[in-house]
């Protein structure tokens with residue numbers, strides 16, 4: 001007896017399989033991990049329970065002048081500016097004088113792909129020292145010293 005087999009394309013299972021396959025592809029496409037959003041924090045920063053008075057004053061100045069680029073708690077912002085809570089900026093590599101230089105003269109992009117930092121006006125030497133004290137206390141809390 002001759003058996004006639006149904007061609008594959010006429011079998012419901014073929015169509016169902018194709019449909020499920022497409023659905024899986026769509027789900028994978030929708031759920032794919034996306035690149036970090038511009039503006040996202042670049043590092044996780046833990047804040048100390050207590051700041052010194054100088055660091056607290058520096059924190060205020062930082063939030064008013066630097067956080068717009070360097071982000072809250074200097075955690076950096078993707079596509080904008082680097083985290084200052086980072087090994088690169090530990091005291092032995094970027095001493096307090098380099099903070100003063102950065103604010104006074106600006107910074108030519110060299111460590112990161114974010115472009116130059118402009119000089120920041122309206123801060124005196126003491127303001128920058130306070131900001132630096134704040135950054136150092138954050139760095140210390142995060143194991144950078």
Ligand code: HEC
Pocket residue numbers: 062065066067068069070080081082084094098099102103107108109110111112113114115116117118120123131
């Ligand atoms: C307009 C954005 C912007 C602002 C505002 C800004 N920065 Fe920056 N800063 C940058 C960028 C971008 C870099 C990274 C340059 C590079 O590639 O190394 C940087 C780098 C630095 C560095 C590293 C300097 C070095 O020698 O490598 C320090 C320190 C710093 N910033 C401190 C500050 C402080 C303090 C403030 C606030 C008073 C501030 N920044 C405000 C964008 C900014």
